Amino acid sequence: MPEQLDLGIKDSQTELQEAWSAVMRAASQLFRRPVFEGFIRCLSPQRIEGGRLVVAAPSALVKRFVDEKYAPELSEAVEAVFGEPLELQVVVIGANGAKPPAAEPSEPKTAPKFGLVPGSLPINERFSFDSFVVGQCNRLAHAAALAVANDPGGAYNPLFIYGGAGLGKTHLLQAIGNHVLSRCPNKRVLFMSGESFTVQFISAIQQKRMEDFRNRCRGVDLLLIDDIQFIANKESTEEEFVHTFNALYQSDRQIVIASDRSPKELYTSDDRIRSRLEAGLMADIKPPDFETRVAILRHKAAMERASVPEPVLEHIASLVHSNVRVLEGALVKVIASASILRRNIDVNFADEVLGYYFRENRPKPVDVKEIQAAVCREFGIGPEQLLGKRRDKKTVLARQVAMHLIRELTTLSLPEIGRIFGGKDHSTVVHACSKVKALLREDPELNARVRRLAESIAGSAGGE
Missing domain, CATH: 3.30.300.180 (DnaA, N-terminal domain)
Structure with a gap:
């Protein structure tokens, strides 16, 4: 640690x-x-x-x-x-260092004519389309968000973006808001989370200010709501959201919603919500592949103005597979630790900083020898061929598939995988894994073979 x-x-x-x-x-x-x-x-x-x-x-x-x-x-x-x-x-503590009155200041009775309206969450200027790293995992969501930002209310209304935590949904929502506010300063934008929508709705009921709340939510040109799943099974909040949605949609004003699940998986008590969300474009964001993770880290390092060697970026990318926030956080931790401890950043140092940090979150590793044995059986070669230097087509493919499966099914880093295969450099492992992923996209038969192998190995490990 x-x-x-x-x-x-x-x-x-x-x-x-x-x-x-x-x-x-x-x-x-x-x-x-x-x-x-x-x-x-x-x-x-x-x-x-x-x-x-x-x-x-x-x-x-x-x-x-x-x-x-x-x-x-x-x-x-x-x-x-x-x-x-x-x-x-x-x-x-108030602005003058004194405690303010217990009562919260009331919201303005009238909203500004344009810009980010009262009750909106802040929109971070750092979250732009330029700072969003595009890969195969998020290409559709990025393209749809950019189209909406360029033509609010005219393309893909509503736009529903969904995917797991930390994959970039909030980034895209704020990028849309920043783009619209910069290009169309006369537009009124409201950015909320499902949670803040609920809290403000309840507060408006308690303070008898529902008219103000409705005017604020239904008088905007662009409504961005993050984590809409928060309102699920809150009947009154769901009802209010449906009416807000209808008011905006029927007047051709843009609605963009983000969630950690698809509309069909939203456990709402009101079926009208699902049907309305499914009426527009639904774009999912999947966990980034290895190459996209490295690109994200490269961009983050540039943002931090830090010089981080490519092998270190690849090593961190091999540790964190799904959550972009965790991925970027791991890099920031390495950069900060190197600065504080006055150490050079290399793979060993990154492993020293992050090894314990990720150990508890890693799944129990599958036995590497079991993966190698399964690949040997599938391709009809011996272990000495798999680990040796033979370069015939069948052996090379088997070796590359084995490296790919070890990276996918275990917690070993790229240098560690290289050492297993006779001390090969980590770049060789990167090439092997990239080659296999390309083949899996192009060759349905190989895709099926590798998928069966992975399921068999994972099932065997889970049954121990």
Whole structure:
């Protein structure tokens, strides 16, 4: 496990601010972007006293959400940076350093004529189409989002983007918002999460301000809603969403929705929601393949202005397979550790920093010898041929398939796989895996053989 550092923050406000910046970087990888931008980024450190870290929130609403929902993850980020667990105490501090009145300021009665409307989550300018790394896994979603941004209400309305956590859905939603706001400054844009839609809807009922809420949501030119699955089985919220959807759709105003599941998998009590979401274009985002993961890391390194060798990027890409936020967080952790410890970044250092970090999240590895034996049986060759230097077509293909399966079914890094096959360089493994993936797309028969092999090996390991 990487050594936890004593940053010496207790006697220096400057160092406290620097440490808090590191906490924010870590927290940005733990929280969904709308949550981070709306409730975490606005916090500021005040002091450390008696094992407690006191942080200031700008409003009672933010304090309540942090205390009730987000404190565990934020505490995790604090402990990772400070090297020890600290009790988190959130206080409400106004702009002048004094506690504001208990009552929340009321929302403006009238919304601005254009721009990001009141009640919207912030839209981060960093999330643009230029900063989105496109691969086979997300090409359709990216193209559809760009088309919508160029012609709101005219193409793919509604647009429904779905996929697992950390794959870029929120990035695309905010990219659409940034693109529309920059090209069409007279457009009114509302960016919400399913959670913030629900919270604002309930608050409007309690404060008897439903007319304001409806005017705000239904008077926009572009509605972006992230994590729509949050409203599922909340009957009144679902009903309000349907009416909001209808009002916008019938007046040709653009609706873009994101979710962690397809419309058919949304367990809503109102079938009208599913039917409306399925009426437009549905674009899924799949986990990135190895090449896309490396491209994402390369882009992130450039954004961090860090020089990271290509083998290190490939090594990190081999450790994290699905979540882009975790992938980028792993790279940031390596870069930050190298800076703090004054170490050169190489594969060994990355493994030292990240090995323990990912160990608990990795599945139990499949036995490498079992994979090799299964490949040998399938291709009719002996182990000495598989691990040797023979270059006939059948042996080379079997060797490449074995490398591909070991990378897919185990937690071994690229250098480790290379060592298994007679000390081959990691670049040889990368080439082998890329070659097999290309063949699997082109050759249905080979695709079926490799799929059967993988299922057989995984099933055998699971039954032990």
